[in-house]
Amino acid sequence: MITLSEVSKVYSSDVQIGPVSLTIPAGGVTTLVGPNGAGKSTLLTMIGRLLGIDEGVIEVAGYDVVKTSSKDLAKILSILRQENSFITRLTVRQLVGFGRYPHSHGRLTVEDEEAISKAIDFLDMRELEGRYLDQLSGGQRQRAYVAMVLAQDTEYVLLDEPLNNLDMKHSVQMMKHLRRAAEELGRTIVVVLHDLNFAAHYSDYICAVQDGAVVEFGTPAEIMEAEKLTRVFGTPVNVFAGPTGPIAVYY
Numbered sequence: 001m002i003t004l005s006e007v008s009k010v011y012s013s014d015v016q017i018g019p020v021s022l023t024i025p026a027g028g029v030t031t032l033v034g035p036n037g038a039g040k041s042t043l044l045t046m047i048g049r050l051l052g053i054d055e056g057v058i059e060v061a062g063y064d065v066v067k068t069s070s071k072d073l074a075k076i077l078s079i080l081r082q083e084n085s086f087i088t089r090l091t092v093r094q095l096v097g098f099g100r101y102p103h104s105h106g107r108l109t110v111e112d113e114e115a116i117s118k119a120i121d122f123l124d125m126r127e128l129e130g131r132y133l134d135q136l137s138g139g140q141r142q143r144a145y146v147a148m149v150l151a152q153d154t155e156y157v158l159l160d161e162p163l164n165n166l167d168m169k170h171s172v173q174m175m176k177h178l179r180r181a182a183e184e185l186g187r188t189i190v191v192v193l194h195d196l197n198f199a200a201h202y203s204d205y206i207c208a209v210q211d212g213a214v215v216e217f218g219t220p221a222e223i224m225e226a227e228k229l230t231r232v233f234g235t236p237v238n239v240f241a242g243p244t245g246p247i248a249v250y251y
């Protein structure tokens with residue numbers, strides 16, 4: 001379980017995120033949605049202790065993220081940031097190997113190599129593992145970063161817009177893989193997505209963020225309502241009953 005209690009980040013006198021109180025249940029996929037600038041990345045990076053918290057407390061599996069050492073937290077939580085600056089002279093396999101650092105401290109064991117290979121295979125990157133990052137397309141590089149995060153093998157996985165740059169096939173593969181990680185391995189996945197239909201289809205819970213506040217939290221069936229979505233996104237959204245669940249149309 002992840003709990004945020006009265007958490008806020010004050011960027012300036014006119015930009016403040018929170019105070020937010022929120023409980024993300026353990027297990028399953030929870031998706032953050034909301035307009036640009038709503039505060040999704042701010043919340044995610046505070047949970048992932050990459051950004052300081054100005055007020056309030058965040059706990060992941062009972063660990064206070066501010067008081068727990070990075071070393072201990074890295075064994076239960078991994079995070080993919082929205083923006084990743086990359087070192088060009090690094091191969092895909094070397095990058096994914098960094099995900100094992102909390103376990104190996106730099107000396108990779110057979111078990112680490114297996115975890116690296118597994119993550120590379122999951123992201124369909126076997127043929128690219130020897131390539132340098134600057135020899136990849138944006139989508140391939142994005143998959144390499146996700147592979148690195150998955151190789152960390154943590155119970156909690158936070159991913160900020162992991163579908164950025166991905167084509168349809170790889171977006172579907174990624175979401176299916178995240179679902180499987182939640183269902184079969186009991187992982188807790190927290191993800192930021194822009195596509196409402198992906199969010200509705202693959203999530204257990206959807207959390208809508210708007211103007212630095214959590215304005216809706218519920219199951220896809222509860223959130224996928226035209227009026228709510230229109231309000232959150234500030235643009236007309238219709239919802240229709242599709243064969244596998246609600247479908248949002250917003251063009």
Ligand SMILES: Nc1ncnc2c1ncn2[C@@H]1O[C@H](COP(=O)(O)OP(=O)(O)O)[C@@H](O)[C@H]1O
Nearest residue numbers: 011012015034035036037038039040041042043
């Ligand atoms: N480092 C920063 N300094 C000042 N303002 C920031 C900084 N990072 C983000 N913001 C502002 O905080 C708000 C929320 O940003 P962010 O969390 O990135 O939103 P989202 O991920 O939902 O698009 C935006 O108004 C953004 O301009």
Ligand SMILES: [Mg+2]
Nearest residue numbers: 040041042082
């Ligand atoms: Mg963001």
